[in-house]
Amino acid sequence: xxxxxxxxxxxxxxxxxxxxxxxxxxxxxxxxxxxxxxxxxxxxxxxxxxxxxxxxxxxxxxxxxxxxxxxxxxxxxxxxxxxxxxxxxxxxxxxxxxxxxxxxxxxxxxxxxxxxxxxxxxxxxxxxxxxxxxxxxxxxxxxxxxxxxxxxxxxxxxxxxxxxxxxxxxxxxxxxxxxxxxxxxxxxxxxxxxxxxxxxxxxxxxxxxxxxxxxxxxxxxxxxxxxxxxxxxxxxxxxxxxxxxxxxxxxxxxxxxxxxxxxxxxxxxxxxxxxxxxxxxxxxxxxxxxxxxxxxxxxxxxxxxxxxxxxxxxxxxxxxxxxxxxxxxxxxxxxxxxxxxxxxxxxxxxxxxxxxxxxxxxxxxxxxxxxxxxxxxxxxxxxxxxxxxxxxxxxxxxxxxxxxxxxxxxxxxxxxxxxxxxxxxxxxxxxxxxxx
Amino acid sequence: xxxxxxxxxxxxxxxxxxxxxxxxxxxxxxxxxxxxxxxxxxxxxxxxxxxxxxxxxxxxxxxxxxxxxxxxxxxxxxxxxxxxxxxxxxxxxxxxxxxxxxxxxxxxxxxxxxxxxxxxxxxxxxxxxxxxxxxxxxxxxxxxxxxxxxxxxxxxxxxxxxxxxxxxxxxxxxxxxxxxxxxxxxxxxxxxxxxxxxxxxxxxxxxxxxxxxxxxxxxxxxxxxxxxxxxxxxxxxxxxxxxxxxxxxxxxxxxxxxxxxxxxxxxxxxxxxxxxxxxxxxxxxxxxxxxxxxxxxxxxxxxxxxxxxxxxxxxxxxxxxxxxxxxxxxxxxxxxxxxxxxxxxxxxxxxxxxxxxxxxxxxxxxxxxxxxxxxxxxxxxxxxxxxxxxxxxxxxxxxxxxxxxxx
Numbered sequence: 001x002x003x004x005x006x007x008x009x010x011x012x013x014x015x016x017x018x019x020x021x022x023x024x025x026x027x028x029x030x031x032x033x034x035x036x037x038x039x040x041x042x043x044x045x046x047x048x049x050x051x052x053x054x055x056x057x058x059x060x061x062x063x064x065x066x067x068x069x070x071x072x073x074x075x076x077x078x079x080x081x082x083x084x085x086x087x088x089x090x091x092x093x094x095x096x097x098x099x100x101x102x103x104x105x106x107x108x109x110x111x112x113x114x115x116x117x118x119x120x121x122x123x124x125x126x127x128x129x130x131x132x133x134x135x136x137x138x139x140x141x142x143x144x145x146x147x148x149x150x151x152x153x154x155x156x157x158x159x160x161x162x163x164x165x166x167x168x169x170x171x172x173x174x175x176x177x178x179x180x181x182x183x184x185x186x187x188x189x190x191x192x193x194x195x196x197x198x199x200x201x202x203x204x205x206x207x208x209x210x211x212x213x214x215x216x217x218x219x220x221x222x223x224x225x226x227x228x229x230x231x232x233x234x235x236x237x238x239x240x241x242x243x244x245x246x247x248x249x250x251x252x253x254x255x256x257x258x259x260x261x262x263x264x265x266x267x268x269x270x271x272x273x274x275x276x277x278x279x280x281x282x283x284x285x286x287x288x289x290x291x292x293x294x295x296x297x298x299x300x301x302x303x304x305x306x307x308x309x310x311x312x313x314x315x316x317x318x319x320x321x322x323x324x325x326x327x328x329x330x331x332x333x334x335x336x337x338x339x340x341x342x343x344x345x346x347x348x349x350x351x352x353x354x355x356x357x358x359x360x361x362x363x364x365x366x367x368x369x370x371x372x373x374x375x376x377x378x379x380x381x382x383x384x385x386x387x388x389x390x391x392x393x394x395x396x397x398x399x400x401x402x403x404x405x406x407x408x409x410x411x412x413x414x415x416x417x418x419x420x421x422x423x424x425x426x427x428x429x430x431x432x433x434x435x436x
Numbered sequence: 437x438x439x440x441x442x443x444x445x446x447x448x449x450x451x452x453x454x455x456x457x458x459x460x461x462x463x464x465x466x467x468x469x470x471x472x473x474x475x476x477x478x479x480x481x482x483x484x485x486x487x488x489x490x491x492x493x494x495x496x497x498x499x500x501x502x503x504x505x506x507x508x509x510x511x512x513x514x515x516x517x518x519x520x521x522x523x524x525x526x527x528x529x530x531x532x533x534x535x536x537x538x539x540x541x542x543x544x545x546x547x548x549x550x551x552x553x554x555x556x557x558x559x560x561x562x563x564x565x566x567x568x569x570x571x572x573x574x575x576x577x578x579x580x581x582x583x584x585x586x587x588x589x590x591x592x593x594x595x596x597x598x599x600x601x602x603x604x605x606x607x608x609x610x611x612x613x614x615x616x617x618x619x620x621x622x623x624x625x626x627x628x629x630x631x632x633x634x635x636x637x638x639x640x641x642x643x644x645x646x647x648x649x650x651x652x653x654x655x656x657x658x659x660x661x662x663x664x665x666x667x668x669x670x671x672x673x674x675x676x677x678x679x680x681x682x683x684x685x686x687x688x689x690x691x692x693x694x695x696x697x698x699x700x701x702x703x704x705x706x707x708x709x710x711x712x713x714x715x716x717x718x719x720x721x722x723x724x725x726x727x728x729x730x731x732x733x734x735x736x737x738x739x740x741x742x743x744x745x746x747x748x749x750x751x752x753x754x755x756x757x758x759x760x761x762x763x764x765x766x767x768x769x770x771x772x773x774x775x776x777x778x779x780x781x782x783x784x785x786x787x788x789x790x791x792x793x794x795x796x797x798x799x800x801x802x803x804x805x806x807x808x809x810x811x812x813x814x815x816x817x818x819x820x821x822x823x824x825x826x827x828x829x830x831x832x833x834x835x836x837x838x839x840x841x842x843x
Contacts, residue, residue: 029728066553106505106697115696116505179507222594224666233554234628235597245596306799307718313794314471314725321467321729325736328460332743367481387709387717412484420456 027369030322102226361420370410465780506695543645580638753838
């Protein structure tokens, strides 16, 4: 029965090609607009580390000026100071934790045919890799002792390994970074969390860093500040050390707390830490420490761009117009079929049969519109990628969820659109058209 | 004109008989109007944003980064050397070392106060560290005061926290702090709480690095060269020479010294495009939505009107047989559409305002100016009339003989 009705539906669509293609096109346009924009929003608001996102917490401490908050109304700064980063690491009060920062340096390849080039650096502690479950292609992260001993060790990305070592296992090889020889201890497999949640300060959708080295290298090699540096007062004294030890914030801090109890204990720890710092004349603002899990932090930092959300609303309203349009056209189409419906009723089709037949005809439009819409979505996403450039490159991948969403959305939309016209079709009296 | 005789009454009754078809059109018109007007307002705002002038001679300016990595790399010698070579090159108007590039997205900001101390009112500004060649390179002209002299330029060492004692500021910053350029001249401002800087000059316009910043026009010049291993040069070329000079400068800097890399040669035009890329993209997307939406709505009107003409063939034929002229029939359908659109526009005005309130509330969009609504309404009325014209013409051409068919 289903296949018979589908055939009837498709035949009916062929009978008025202009009207049918208009309906299919309207559904397709609505679907492609909604699904393209929804894909971007979906990826912007996706959970980058679902299995652990509720156990990883971003730490904020209110070390800001006594005269004004870091951000209105009374928000603590979004990063912490060097001093606090080291103190929290030393206390080691969570299961795993890592302070981190971004920087850059010149890498001199050992192959003399390759020119030196700039690489982006992430400075972090050994826990970083276990904290975020980074995938390793070769080797592993460095050990805790390496942090303390300020060992010249590095983890490089797969892309960097391809560039420097032609994709071979480079564990044990040496790279020259900022003029110093670093031993490669691990090569990451492709790792691009979207959003790049562990540091969103200069863009939540940027590409992950090229090279990871121990946090203390910041001091050891006097590496420059990457990302944002915010200060509410000038450093006391001159030179790199004074700048490091200033009240300027440029560091991020993540801690893993598996249970609610751990979280409560960590909040207590932070509060007592700040109280103790107050004794030293720092932290002049009232106690205002924050722990945010991954999704809370992304929400807090508003990583989903306003423009993307505006486009989402516009796109769904656009789909709505397309649907209203389709309702009107279906109404016209089914009305044109009145004699046929009356005839079918007269030869024995029940209202239910007519209902099913026309809902299936509507579904045919939905499926055709959905398929065309999916094709157009690919075009739409490509257009978004072209328009936005690098910013969107990690945000325009159509995944299975979105494909299913597109099909279901178009099917539902067309069935919804078909409901009223079908009801009207069912109301046709068998006798009404049999006059002649 | 015979409007009173004209079918307003029968028209309404006809419409009421086909409530659903008419409401579908009215709803489409209403939602289309809300989206089109609000989108267009955003497009116009973004476009105005993109038209703002950075102050630079953008078409003839580029910048290039030099990063030293050799252990014996001497930043101070390198900068002095590079600058004198750059300034000697034919085709170059002037060149400077600079800590940040206007409208590029990355830079330094500081807050300035009129009195020293830590609990005082401050004004935020972008800081550009430049030497005495800044005005010509950045294409700035003095509104008041004077330029820096070569003797006033100092060297800033890495992590050096203090500031020189002189500054030149933009007119916008002067107005924010001292109401006018002339008032600002000779005044002392305090940077980083207590260090005094005297304003010796005011320039017309120079934008900060952040195009989304509310203080975009606030910039100050600090007279210093930087002894940093990684540094940028901003180069202004003679008209039309930019692309050629980019290659020559890259070549010259790369070959003049070893132990460093020369990278990221970028034009100001590229920088502008990148900084405004999201706005440009938004404009394109919204214009696409607007056009698609208008097309869909027009197509919908054509479809439904054709259907209604087809359904009313006998009726129209009867009217024609009873003496209605072709013009009467045409007018009937145009007027019918006008009425439906009218209802749609009343509904649409509510939707437009509602959507605008939501956008303002949630996304800090600037509220709509009132005249967008009548303008948008007019566009939709015209679109509706155009759409209904073809079906209405078909209706008008129905022969009176149709009246006799199949009754």
